[in-house]
Amino acid sequence: MAREQTDRDLDAEVRSYADLLAQENIREGMSPQEARRKAILELGGVEQVKQGVREVRAGASLDSFLQDLRYAARMLRRNPGFTAITVLTLALGIGASTAVFSLVNTILLKPLPYSDAETIVMPVRLAPLSLNLGYEELNWGLPESQLLIHQSKAFQSVGVLKNDSFNLTGAGEPALLDGIRASAGFFPTIGVAPVLGRAFTTEEDQPGHEHETILSYRLWLDRFGGNPDILGRSVELNASAYTVVGVMPPGFVFPRGEDMPAAFHFPRESQLWVPLALPATKVHREDPDELSVIARLRPGISLAQAQAEMNVFAKTQERQNPGGQGWFNSRVTPLARVVAGDTRRPLILILSAVCVVLLIACANIASLLLTRSLARRKEFSVRAALGAASRRIIRQLLTESLLLAATAGFLGILITQAGIYLVKIFGPSNIPRLAEVGLDFRVLAFAIGITLATGILFGLAPAVGASRCDLVESLKEGGLRSSGSGAGQRLRKTLLVSEVALAVVLVVAAGLLLQTFLHLLSVDPGFNPSRVLTFELSLPDSKYQDTAHIVSLYRTLLDRLQSVPGVQAVGIVKTVPMGGATDGSGIRFTEDPPRDSRQLAYSNFVVGSPGFFSAVRTPVLRGRDFLETDVLESAPVAIINSAMAGKYWPGQDPVGQHVGLGSKRYPLMTVVGVVADIKHLSFREEPGPEIYVPFTQKSYPSLLTMQVVLRTKSDPTAITASARDAIHSVDADLPLAAVTTLDALVDTSMSQPRFSVLLLGAFAALALLLASIGLYGVISYSVAQRTREIGIRIALGAQRRAVLAMVLREGVGLALFGIAIGVAVALAVTQTLAAFLYGVRPADPVTFVTVSIVLLGVALAASYIPARRATRVDPMVALRHD
C-alpha cells in the first residue's frame, strides 16, 4: 500500500517536472507541441527517471538496514558476556514457552486426526449431582442408546460403543486383546475407513450376525504378518469363529483409554472392533449401563442446538421413567475436548507460568539494555549531533534488540525440540495425543511471534529513552557517572519491582502446588501399594458360562497362587485401587425398595474375595473380612467402607445392618464388616460410599474379567513367571493381561500433579534467579552511580556499616515494594488455582509468608555484593573521579 502511494507520488512529481519544463519552453516561444516534446526529451524518459529513484530508495533502506545489522552484530560481539547472558536467558524463555505451547497446540488447538473432526461430539451422560462419585461421567443404558440412534435429529450419525476383551486363540500364544464392540454407526461417525476391507454393515449389527471383526493395523502386523489375505479369514475370539472383514489404518486405536474419561473403562488402546449388535427387544432397566455414544453433528447444527435436543430428550425420558429424575442429563462435548479432558486446565496453568517467566526475562533484558544505552548516551549524542535522525537511532537500537531476540529465538527452537523430546520420555504417559506433539507451522509461528514481540518489548524502552536524551546535556555529562540518568534508573526500578512481583506470584503458585503434592504423597489412600503385583484375568464366555464353574476356577486359582513361593496374600477384585472407576449401583436398605426410585441411594459396588483386603493392606475397622465359608448357600454378606458407615449409619454400628442392590431381584445382604476407604482414581478424591461383596455369592456384574492382587515378600515382579505358571497349570489358555504393580499404578495416577509441580517449580526457580539477577544489576548500577556520594560520606566519617546498611536498604526497599504488589496479585490469582489444590487453601498464610521471606532473603543476598563493594570505596579515588 505504502509502496503504491510512493510510486503514484513519484509519478506525479516527474510529470509536474515535465509540465514546468514545457511551460518554460512555451515562454521561450515554442509551440505547445514542440515545448512538450523538448521537455520529454530533456527529461530522458519518465520511466527511466522513476526507476532510478526506486533503485536509490530500495538501495538506501536495504543499505541502512544492512549497516544497522552490521553495527548491531559488532556491538554484540564486542560485549560477549552481555550477549551470552541475554541470548541464553531469552533462548530459555522462548524455548520453554514454545515447548509448552507445542503441547497446548496439539492437545487443545489441533483438530483430531479424523475427517471434519470438529463435528464429532460425545453426548456424555452426567451423574446426578447428589451422587458425589468423584467423577461425573456415566455410561448410557441400552434404551437410551437405541433412542439416540433412531430418533435424534441433531446428529447425522450415532455410534454406540462398549469395551470388551477378546481371548485370541489359534494364532500363536493365546492373548487377551482389548477390543471395542461398536454399532454400525461407529465408523461413519468417526469418519475413518478401513485401509483394507470394509466397515460393519447394519445387517452385521444384529444379534446373531455379529461374528465379524475389524483388526487394528498393529494387531494385523503382529499377529497375522500383515498378510492381505486376512480378509474373509476366520479367527478364534473367545473360542468362537469371527470373520475378519477389515483392517484399520496405522495409528487408529480409537478409543484410547487415556484420552477418555476414566469412568468409561476404555482399554489403553483398542486392538480390534466387533459389531455391538444391540438387542432390539426391551431389556431390563436393572442391566448395567455400559455404553458410550459418539455422534456427528448434522451439517448446520450447532453444539448448542444438539445440547438443546439432548435436554428435551432428558425431559422426555424423565417423564417416561418415573423416578428417573436427574438421571438423563447429558453434556454434548466436542470429541477433541473430551480427549483433552483433565489436561486442559493444568496446561493453561503451565503456559501462563512460562509466559510469566518470559516476561520476567524480558524485564531483565530491558533493564540490561537500558544500562547499556545509558552508557552509550555519548555515542548516540555524537551520532545525533552528526545529523542522525532520532528514528535512525531508534531503528539502530531496535535492530540490536531484534538481532538478540532472533539469535535467542533460533536457539530457543532448538531448546523447544529438546524439551518436547524430554516430555515424551519423562513426562506423564497419560498426556493425550503426546505422540502427535511436535514442531508444526503453528508452533513455529508462535516461536517467531514471541521472538519478535520480546525483541520489540525489551528493545523499545531503552530506544525511546535514548532518542529523548538532550544532546547538549548528555554531551557535557559524558555518560555513566551522570546524575542526569535518573529517568533511566526510575524505569529500571519500575521494571525490577514488576519482576519481583511476578516472581512472587509464580513462587506462591508453585509453593501451593508443592504443598498439594506433598499432601497427596502423605495422604492415606486406604491401601498399601508396595510389593503388590496385579494383573487381569479374562475368562472366555464360550468356555466359562456357568457361574458355579467360574467361582470354582477362581477358588482353585487363589489356592494355587497362595502356594507360589514369595506370596504373602492373594485376592481377586473387580477393580484394583488406582486401576479405574468402580461399578456403581442404586441400593436399598429394606426388603422392598422405595416405590419412588428417586429415593434410591447410590453406592460403588465392588466384587472381591477373601484375602483381597489383606493383600492390599486395607484395614478392617469393624467386624470381619470375607471368609471361605461365605458361599452361595450361606447368608449373603457385604462389607462396607467407612464413608458408607458414616453416611447411612452415623453413630451406629453398621455391622448386622442390611443393604442390597436397588432391585428386588437381588437379595438383601447383612453387613459383616467395615473397611477403610480406598481411593480409586486419584489420591485427591473424596471416597464415596462403597459396598464389597464376595465373588462366591454374586453373579452381578459379570465375573468374567477380574483383577488378581498378590502381596509378595520381596520384589513383586520377580514372581510374575511363577504366577503365570500357576495359572496355566489350571487353564493353559488363560492369558495374563495388564501385568503391573500397585506402585506403578499409584505412580501413574501421580504423574500429572508431579509433572505440574516439577514444571511450575522449575519455572518459579528460574523466576527467582532472574529476579535476583535483576536486583543485583539495579543495585550494582546504583552503587556505581553513587560512588562519589559514598566517597564523600566515607570521607566525612560515615561508618562502613552505615554505608552497607544504606545500600541494603535500597535493595530491600525495592524488594519489599515488589513483594507487597506480588502478594496482592497472588491473592487474586491463586483463587483460580483452587481446583488444583488439595489440603491447602489458595490464600494459605504459611505459603505467602514463606515465599515473602525467601524473596526478601534473595533480595538481601543480591544486594549484599554491591553493598560490600560500596563499603570498599576509597574516598580519594571516588572524589577524583570525573
Add this chain to the structure above:
Amino acid sequence: MTQDQTNLLQGTLDMMILKSLALDQMHGLGISRRIEQITKGTFQVKPGSLFPALHRMEEEGWLVSSWGESENNRRAKYYRLTKAGRRQLESETERWGRISLAIARALEAC
C-alpha cells in the same frame, strides 16, 4: 544542451542541492535551474540524476518534501532543508573547503 558535461564528483551534487535549498524551498526544476545559474552553466543537472539524489537525501533525513503550487499555479513538489540537512551542508562545505585548499596547495607546489 551543452555536450561537454562536467562529471559531478561523488557527493558534489548533494552539496549543490543543499546549497541551492539553503535560502528557500524549491521544486525539482527550480533546483536544477538554480544549480545551472550559480555555477554559470558549468553544471547541468538532469532529472535522471536529480530525482534519485533528492529521494536519497530525503531518506537520509536532510530534506523534507511537500506538494505545493508553482509560480504559475502548477502543482509541484517542493523540497526544504531540515536541521540535519543544514548541518550536513555546513560539514560538506567545510570538508570541501579543506579539500579544495589542499588540492590548490598541491598544484601550486609543483
